[in-house]
Structures are given as C-alpha cells and as structure tokens.
Amino acid sequence: MLRVENLNKTFGDKKALNNISAAFPEKQTTVIVGPSGSGKSTLIRSLNFLERPESGHYYFDDQDIDLSKRVDNKTILGVRRRTEMVFQGYNLFPHLSVLQNVMEGPIQVLKKNKREAAEEAHELLAKVGLAEKADVYPTQLSGGQAQRVAIARSLAMHPEYIFLDEPTSALDPELELEVLKVLLQIANEEQSMIIVTHNMAFAQQVANKMIFVEDGQILFDGPVKEFFNTDNQRIVDFISAMTFKNI
Template sequence: MIEVKHLNKTFDGHNALTDISVQFPKDQTTVIVGPSGSGKSTLLRSLNFLERPESGIYQFDSDEIDLSQPISNKTILSIRRRTEMVFQGYNLFPHLSVLQNVMEGPIQVQKVKKAAAQQAAIDLLGKVGLAEKASVYPSQLSGGQAQRVAIARSLAMHPEYIFLDEPTSALDPELELEVLKVLLQIASEKQSMIIVTHNMAFAQQVANKIVFIEDGHVLYDGGSDAFFETDNQRIKDFISAMTFSNI
C-alpha cells in the first residue's frame, strides 16, 4: 500500500498541499477529484516524485521516506520502477511504431528478451482494442488511440500502481469513452490505480475510494458510494457543478 502522512508542498510561498494524510490501497482504484487548482495533480505527481514535497512521510509497503530529508536518486528510481505514470499528452515515441512503443520499456529497462516483449506487447494491444494498429506510428493515431497505447505501455512494465493524471481531458467525448472503457476493464482486474479525473460519471463507476481535495486540503477520504450520497453541502455543490445535476 502507498500512504502519505502530513505531506506539505508549496509553490512560491503558496500552500499547494497542506498536511495531507491519505492511504491508497492495493488492488483498488482511488480517484482524486476537486476543483481546478485544488492540488489534485500535485498530489499525484508527488507520489512519483515529479513534484518534491517539503515535508511529510511517504510509505510504500515497508519502505518509508522522510520527505523533509534529502532523497537519493536511487530511492526515487526504486519508487518509479514500481509505478507507472500516464499523462494527458500520451508521450509516445514518435519514431517508434505502436508495437515498438509498448516493447521499449520491458526491453530497455527490465531486460526482457525481444521475442517475449513482442508477444506481451501484442497481447496488451489486443487488450486495449488496438491489435490492428501495431505497425502504425503515433502520428497516425487518434487521441483516444494514442492514450490507449500509453496505457498498454504502462501495463507492459507490470507496475504495482498506475498513476493517471487527467488521462482523457484532451479528448472529445467519443474518444474519451474509448479510454474510459479500457480503464474500467483494467480496474475490474484489480490493477492498483490512482486517477485524477474531472469526469464524475466515470469516477462513480471506477472508484473504490474517492479523495476530494480543495485548496490543498483533503475534505473527503472514503468510499465512492458515500461520497456520491453525502449530505456535505460543499461536496454536493461540487458534484452538481460537474454533472449539471442542478439544471
């Protein structure tokens, strides 16, 4: 399990995250929601050390990291080898085919033999509905297809956790649905995921747990059903604003 305790992060004197303590259970999907600029992505990126909090404790199973102390590159690399990050912008290698993009990490980082990596990549492309795109290049893909390749590439590394930062925010609704269906399937297979999303309907379907952040503070940390049925007026207002349920 991943857990952060009393995590604090500032940007230019502004408190982006204040005294954040959250657990992210294994074999579950935790969804982080909140208004724009609330600190959602900062929290997610802190879990992969793309952001460096000034204080707090980061615990990954039995490994405990004091964030107020210098953190070695070895420690950061050990966390990144156990996790994968999927961004809004896909970040595929443009000079490699779709198949090669999915194979690259296992071959270069994990030293998997090419034949085994190729077969695993073919299987994963089938899983995300893109087997027929194996030989094409990223420039020939739609945004939804490119994001599904990025997800397959992450799965190829067999991470303990996948972090997804607004994975569909750049897509139109039809392409977004393609990606969300894949993520729902992956969640059903108990892949540990932490997702930042603006899509409340998707969050309600995929999340085992919801973390609601506003102004760098956790206002809710608990089950998905309780979140969407809450009597908390601030959360009700947020859900209404995001789903047009008040129109």
C-alpha cells in the same frame, strides 16, 4: 500498500498541499477529484516524485521515505520501477511504431528479450482494442488511440500502481469513452490505480475510494457510495456543478 502522511508542498506563497495524509489500497482504484487548482495533480505527481514535497512521509510497504530530507536518485528510481505514470499528453516516442513503444520499457528496463516483449506487447494492444495498430506510428493515431497505447505501455511494465493524471481531459467525449472503457476493464482486473479525473460518471463506476481535495486539503476520503450520497454541502455543490445537475 502505498500511503503518504503530512505532505506539504508550496509554490511561491501558495500552499498546494497542506499537511495531506492518505492511503491508497492495493488492488483498488482510488479516484482524486476537486476543483481546478485544488492540489489534486500536485498530489498524484508527488507520488511519482515529479513534484517534491518539502515535508512529510512516503510509505511504500515497509519503506519509509522522509521527504524533509534529500531523497536520492536510487530511492526515486526504486519507486518509479514499481509504478507507472500516464499523462494527458500520451508521451509516446514518435519515431517508434506502436508496438515498439510498448516493447521499449520491458526491453530497456526489465531486460526482456525482444521476442518475449513483442508477444506481450501484441497481447496488451489487443487488450486495449488496438491489435490492428501495432505497426503504425503515433502521428497516425487519434488522441484516444494514443492514450490507450500509453496505457498498454504502462501495463507492459507490470507496475504495482498506475497513476493517471487527467488521462482523458484533452479528448472529445467519444474518444474519452474509448479510454474510460479500457480503464474500467483494468480496474475490474484489480490493477492498483490512482486516477485524477473530472468525469464524475466515470469516477462513480470505477472508484473503490474517493478523495476530494480543495485548497490543498483533503475534505473527503472514503468509499465511493458515501461520496456520492454525502450531505456535505460543498461536495454536493461540486458534484452538481461537474454533472450540470442544476443547470
């Protein structure tokens, strides 16, 4: 189980995270939503130590990391070996083929032999619908295809959790749908995921748990059905705005 307690993070005079506490259950998908600038991306980036809160505690199973103290590189690398981050911008290696992109982590970090890494990479590319793209290079892919390769690359590392920060925000609707279908399939296989997204229809389908963040604070933390049926007017207004319900 991954959870955080009393996280605080500031940027200048802005409180990006204000005493945030949340748990992210294993084998479930937690979706984080909120308006722009609410702190949701800061929260998910803090889970991978891409942002460093000034205080709070980070718990990963029986590990307790006190964020008010200096966190050494060994601890950070230990967390990162158990997790994977998927960004908006794919971050594929342009000089490597699609297959090599998926193989690189298992070979370099997990110390798998090339044959084993290649076999699994082919399986994962088939899983995300890109078996025929194994030998092409990232510049030859659409945005949706590149993001699906990034997801396959993350799965190749066998992470306990995958963090996804607005993974489809740069894509047009058709390409976005390609990626969302893959993520829904992975969620159904009970891969632990934490997703920041703007897509409410996707969130409603994929989430086991919803977290709503505004002004650096969590205003809702609970089951997906409760979120979409809430009588909290702020959340009702947010959902309406994001789904163009009242246009």
